[in-house]
Amino acid sequence: MRLGIRLLLGVFLIVGLGAYFVLSTFSKEVKPGVRQGMEVALVDTANLLAELAADDMVQGRLSGEELAGGQLAAAFRRYKAREVQASVWGRVKDRPDFRLYVTDETGTVLYDSEGLAVGQDYSRWNDVMLTLRGQYGVRATRADPKDPRTSAMHVAAPVRHEGRLLGVLTVVAPTASVQPYAERSARRIRNGGAILLGVALLAGIALTWWLTKDVARLRAYARSVGVDGRTPLPALGAPELRELGSALEAMRARIDGRDYVERYVQTLTHEMKSPLSAIRGAAELLREPLPEPDRDRFLTNILEQERRMRDLVDRMLGLADLQHRQGLKDPAPVDLASLAVKVAASREPQAARRGVSVAVHGAEGAVVRGEAFLLEQALGNLVDNAISFAPRQSVVRITVRPGSHGLRMDVSDSGPGLPDFAVDKVFTPFFSLPRPDGEAKGTGLGLCFVREVALLHGGQAFLANRPEGGALSWIELPR
Secondary structure, eight states: OOHHHHHHHHHHHHHHHHHHHHHHHHHHHHHHHHHHHHHHHHHHHHHHHHHHHHHHHHTTOSSTTOOSSSHHHHHHHHHHHOOOOEEETTEEEOSOOOEEEEEETTSBEEEETTSSSTTOBOTTSHHHHHHHTTSOOEEEEESSTTOGGGEEEEEEEEEEETTEEEEEEEEEEEGGGTHHHHHHHHHHHHHHHHHHHHHHHHHHHHHHHHHHHHHHHHHHHHHHHTTOTTOOOOOOOSHHHHHHHHHHHHHHHHHHHHHHHHHHHHHHHHHHHHHHHHHHHHHHHHTSOOOHHHHHHHHHHHHHHHHHHHHHHHHHHHHHHHHTOOSOSSOEEEEHHHHHHHHHHHTHHHHHHTTOEEEEEOOTTOEEEEOHHHHHHHHHHHHHHHHHHOOTTOEEEEEEEEOSSSEEEEEEOOSOOOOGGGTTTTTSTTOOOOOTTSOOOOOSOHHHHHHHHHHHTTOEEEEEEOTTSSEEEEEEEOO
């Protein structure tokens, strides 16, 4: 499982579990909390009405069937007849819900606002029994034992006159009257929990992205190192990752250095065997008496092979420097048209010796940002290649023009072009084709140098056959 998914699951699991326990606790406390608030209100109501009932009981206006004689009974009848229109937290209360009954000191019901229990013995009900004992009397009883919606809360208060206990007054309120508010609160808590989990998920995603973005950059850097050694170390936020990135970069440099040295030493050794063998053979022959023309021919061969080895070493050193550079040094605007004119002028003597001319077609305003010296060397290598393969009395053309992704420097000739087997190998180090006039092969490093210069400038180098004959090489650079 990916690190980002693990972090996201971990964050979401922690937040989700915390939210679940908090919301579960809240949900469990909503209904009891609402009922507790209801009970507190009923306690005050019962004690207030008990004071009114005391006068009626002392004066004998609250006994037997004489329900209309007392002021408490009359007030309660008026209360039940009231039209209530109260909007409470979005719900309309349109009728009174309280029921009231009063017992004497033995627990016998003297008055019932509903007329249901007059004369019945309520001394065993907790609200009456506990109050008669001088304790707080309360109970919750269902009218239908199987239906929790029929539950009602009974809160009692003692009826006293001059310190003497006359009886018990109980206020009854159905819990169904407050149930919608409890459910509404529970629903809002659940909705809030869902929003909280959604926010937690988004926060987890953001946190995971923030924690893993540097890891992703470092992973991309490690992957690209094997393909392109110039990939710079990305900017990393966390100090630990910056330290890890620096260690990776140092390790890459050491590994690349070892691999590079081993690979190029082997290649250089292989490439120098031929000229060294030629020099040794010529030197051994020169130890013997030879005619002057032969002596001159062998000396020329030694000098030619020495030049070839020196050229090979110089080109390898230049290529090695390019391949180990991470970016341009002091880049500046470079006018490609002017650069092409300069390269063409520097190759005129070489082209004249081979009976070839160099023509330049430059687009105005073709400016890139880079190192003029490297771009001049790269374009010069392409022109050298074209001159080497161009037939006499032909023209090597340098054209600066817009490309599909920037600006192009094209070099075309009318030579034999590339054989099919060489199309994909021309940029391979030390790969070289024989010249048409029988001259010695090149070092096979010139086009490698061109490609490295193009890559260093954020561009590409190409070589292909022209439909009308000859070869076309070009460098495409970003504007």
